[in-house]
Amino acid sequence: MTAFQNAIYADLDNMRFQYESESSIYTEKLVDGRLLFAGFQDNGTSIYEHMDLKDKPSFDLTIDGESLYYGWEYSDFVSTRDELGSTIGTLTLKHTRKSIQLKIITSCSGFGFFKRSMEITNLSNETTFGLTNVTPFKGCIWNITDNIADNLRDDTVAPYSVGRFKDLYWANEGNFAWQAIPVNTGIFFNSTFGMSGHSSPFFILRNNINGGYFVCQMGWSANWKTAFFADYFNDSRLPNKINLNFEVTPVTPSPARLIAPGETISAPDMHFGLSHVDLDTAVQNLHGYLRQFVLRQVGDGLQPVIYNQAGYMVPGYKQPDMSEEGLKHEVDIAAELGAELFMVDAGWYGNNGQAGTDWGNTTGDWHASDVLPNDLFPVYEHARSKGLKCGLWVEIETAGAKSKLAEEHPDWFLEQYGRTFPRVLDLSKPEVKQFVESEIIRLVEKYQLDMFRLDYNSSSHDGGFNLKDGRNENTHWRHMEAIYNIFERVGKRFPNLQLENCASGGGRTDIGIVSRFTTTWVSDWFKMPRTVRILNGMSMALPPEYINRSYSPGMEGNLDSQMHVIMMGHPMLCGITPSLAAANPAIMACAKKYISIYKDFIRSFHRTSKVYHHTPVIPGADGSGWAALEYVSEDRKKAVATVFRLVNADVDCYTLKFKGLDKGANYHVRIEPEGSEFVASGYALAREGLTIELDTALTSQMILLTLLP
Structure with a gap:
């Protein structure tokens, strides 16, 4: 573990708090009941207090429709250090009019990066509060006052740009592009699918005049919004200035969360860093920070080569094509290629003897299909005899229309606009959360799994609504709390278990859920040339060893190029051949060659690579x-x-x-x-x-x- 220069300076006389992570210095100040975003430097030199920004709150909070970004008084400040080497400052504030306490937790973690957490506590003994909305982090990232008119070159240069993934839709993940932020014109980006989308709450701000990059991610796996405004004040009577304001927020219908008396909830974590370096170094700093302080790894962190059973054997994922014999043949192919983990994909579960039943209709019944009379035990035993580890696909948050679970528990689904939302279980209900967690644990223990693959193929958009205390609480917030909590506990219970995150491909690539898993499907589009762009873009937001890329039948381009893509990420293969007997020797030799290159060469430095x-x-x-x-x-x-x-x-x-x-x-x-x-x-x-x-x-x-x- 690398040692870093991290420090916190709290000037309690002036209520000024300075957080340092290497050469990045973030300053906040409590003034007139507002916690202000006072300044951010990227060169290791602190600003003077008289240079602090005086009008930029660092967060926004609305409870029961009342804005609470102001009206706060100081209660406590504590500085600690954790086992990873981060220096952590916890500022406690209490509201002067409402019985709300905030803990603003800022971690200085090296690489010029910080983590911002916010805990919201209801101090009332009898009143339940409704969270209308919260913006965990906002402010003015740059404040330029020197020679603006000249440096803007007569308005031909936008002072700031934002780099983000410009597409929100399936199969277009990782399409990174820069967009100019016009002066005095706000722009925003958001997701609307009920997931973090096939984009991500990730962005890079670039100062086009004075240089520097601000990199930011929010850990939130439901709908979100990022917004930017270049405020250009050009009154000839006063000094000109041009500020870049930003904010990042989860988006959900109100109340997003009811907070019971004495209850504490957490806003989504923010991860951000500022640096005056080139783009490559800014991205490398992000990767270094994520690897050391945020992302989960198992053992030495070296990612296994995965062979996925769905390929020739399960065209269209039709469940009746599943069989013990077929799975064992796929195991033989995986072993021959040099793969290290055999993944059983969709279709192994439920009453699948009914012709035409596809993989989505019986999710929720997590017991082996009647087309697997001996269960999966002989398949996994065969795989382990070949030296392979074993994984299993489960879409644990859903129940298909033909499942027994849907028949027995119709009240377990999301309720949206007076009707039942199909397939999606409502994990905001304690009994549903308990069932989901117990099923995950049961499956891991039953099959002694080495990898658990979580999929999620539904878009709930605005989410569901549950009537509580006379108010319709939205389900997104509690659902995300449940998923995060479940997989945190599962990860601790099974410390050697690989957890793979998949959500209709790249529907959840935000750092909130990715941080609780060991690898992520950033997309399930594997066709050239777009698969290259997906890898290229997503390896800006995430280190490449966490990015699952796959070879699948029906790809465009030559075989070498397909192999080049997946070996630069976390490789998975399927559909190489219908059987060993029918294998094309040239294809097998090519696949074996690149698997060896990955295992013997690339993987040796992959998880620490720049x-x-x-x-x-x-x-x-x-x-x-x-x-x-x-x-x-x-x-x-x-x-x-x-x-x-x-x-x-x-x-x-x-x-x-x-x-x-x-x-x-x-x-x-x-x-x-x-x-x-x-x-x-x-x-x-x-x-x-x-x-x-x-x-x-x-x-x-x-x-x-x-x-x-």
């Missing part, structure tokens, strides 16, 4: 032009880079100039699939680069580098 995005923005409907990713070990002794020719490229060559190598060293270079090997200096690879020539679309080359003595 990621360089040579093409952070990939345009086009599916991904046009060229894409290049480079991963380098911390000691710069190993590196892997892949260059992809996508569609609509204007030229046949791309020159890759490596960013992370030791320029004073020599490297052994190996290029796949051509197989050429040679020695080159780090200086030449960085300054002159390697020219990759590909004269047809959807092809690629992978470059493996090893430092020579």
